[in-house]
Amino acid sequence: MTSEPHASARRADAPQAPVRISIQAEDFDSAAEIARLAEGRTDVGAVVSFTGLCRDEGGTLEALELEHYPGMAEGEISRIVDDAVARWPLAGVTVIHRHGKIAPGGNIVLVVTASAHRGAAFAAGEFLMDFLKTRAPFWKKEHRRDGTATEWVEAAARDDEATERW
Amino acid sequence: MKVLYFAWVRERIGTAEEDLDLPESVSTPAELIGWLKTRGPEFESAFERPEIIRVALDQVHVEQDAPLGNPREIALFPPMTGG
Numbered sequence: 001m002t003s004e005p006h007a008s009a010r011r012a013d014a015p016q017a018p019v020r021i022s023i024q025a026e027d028f029d030s031a032a033e034i035a036r037l038a039e040g041r042t043d044v045g046a047v048v049s050f051t052g053l054c055r056d057e058g059g060t061l062e063a064l065e066l067e068h069y070p071g072m073a074e075g076e077i078s079r080i081v082d083d084a085v086a087r088w089p090l091a092g093v094t095v096i097h098r099h100g101k102i103a104p105g106g107n108i109v110l111v112v113t114a115s116a117h118r119g120a121a122f123a124a125g126e127f128l129m130d131f132l133k134t135r136a137p138f139w140k141k142e143h144r145r146d147g148t149a150t151e152w153v154e155a156a157a158r159d160d161e162a163t164e165r166w
Numbered sequence: 167m168k169v170l171y172f173a174w175v176r177e178r179i180g181t182a183e184e185d186l187d188l189p190e191s192v193s194t195p196a197e198l199i200g201w202l203k204t205r206g207p208e209f210e211s212a213f214e215r216p217e218i219i220r221v222a223l224d225q226v227h228v229e230q231d232a233p234l235g236n237p238r239e240i241a242l243f244p245p246m247t248g249g
Contacts, residue, residue, distance in 0.1 A: 050248055064249070068174055069241060072225035073248075097248060107248050129249060137241075138248025139173035139226065154173045155245035 005013055017090045017114075019081055023073050025100040028110055032107070037092040037114040044101065046089045047110040048121040055102035062145045064153075066099045066108070069137035073097065078129045084113075088120040097138065130162040170197075171212070172243035175219070179210035188234075196230040197222040198240065213242075220245060 018037075023030075030051050036043045054064050081093050092114040100109055111128045115121040140153040176182050187241070192198050199216045201230050202209045213219060221228050223237040 068248070069170070069172055069222070069225070069243070072222055072241070075225050076227070133249035134246060136248045137172065137222070137243065137246055140247045141173070149176060152244065153247045155247050159249075 017027075017085050018092050019078075019085070020094045020096075021074060021077050021081065022096045023077075024067060024096065024098060027098070027107055028096045030107070032108055032166070033096065033110060033112055035066055037112055041091065041114075042108070043105050043116060044114045045116045046118040046121040047112060047114045048118065048125045049110065050125050052109035052129075054102045054108055055106050056166060057142070060144055061104055062143045062147070063101045063103050065101050065141040065150075067141065068099045072087045072137050073099075076136045077132060080128060080135060083130070083131070084124045084127055086112075088115065088117050088124040090124055092121060093128070095132070096137065097132070099108060100136065101143075114124060130159070130166065133159045134163050146155045167237075168239040170239055170241040172241065175212045175243055179208050180248075193234055195223075195228065195234065195240070195242075196229050198234065199230070201240065218245060219243070 003073060016128045034047055034049050036049050055061065077095050077097070081095060084090065084093065090113055094110065094112040096110040098108055109132070111125050111132070113124045114127070115124070142151050142153060145149070167184050167188055171179050171182055181233060188198065189201060191202050192226050196216070199213050199219055203213045220243050221230055221234070222241040224233065
């Protein structure tokens with residue numbers, strides 16, 4: 001499901017931050033998404049992006065399968081984005097998270113943040129990824145090339161710890 | 167009450183969704199998990215470590231000791247591994 005881009009609450013010290021959140025099976029074009037955030041604007045001085053990709057885990061992985069909780073996934077990411085917009089003077093945010101089967105080398109997640117200055121864009125991007133990993137309802141399952149039993153990826157303690165710095 | 171299961175919780179139980187009449191005694195997610203465990207070996211297996219199970223009431227995260235209230239749906243799932 002895809003949400004229409006909507007304007008977040010306007011901060012006193014920032015222009016409107018267009019927000020685009022999409023939970024989708026199909027691939028995305030990172031370059032196009034990055035370009036779109038600064039398109040037609042002259043107030044954006046920094047665009048920071050993070051693309052999460054599927055690793056082959058030393059050649060052992062055939063594919064990752066991502067399950068999600070439709071509705072809640074989008075709602076939870078919206079809440080995390082709202083927190084980021086309230087915290088940093090952002091000029092735009094895009095979050096795209098795929099679900100379904102993804103082969104090694106494929107895109108999983110994209111976070112793009114735009115701001116007048118790089119500090120806010122970098123910090124907001126890290127904040128979004130830290131909370132997305134620990135709060136957005138997605139679960140990864142590994143399919144192995146040797147056909148052994150599929151396994152659910154275990155949550156990493158380091159991901160929980162990463163949220164504590166905020 | 168609609169109860170949803172995800173990831174390995176869903177796999178172990180063998181179903182993604184149930185419509186359940188909860189007993190009066192169930193007033194928190196922790197009590198719900200305890201009651202579900204009595205429903206058979208597949209539930210016993212899904213909830214063998216009840217403390218790690220995450221809960222959402224109407225698609226919002228809650229702690230296991232939160233009041234259950236009267237949500238449209240309750241979801242029980244493992245720790246999340248997205249991103």
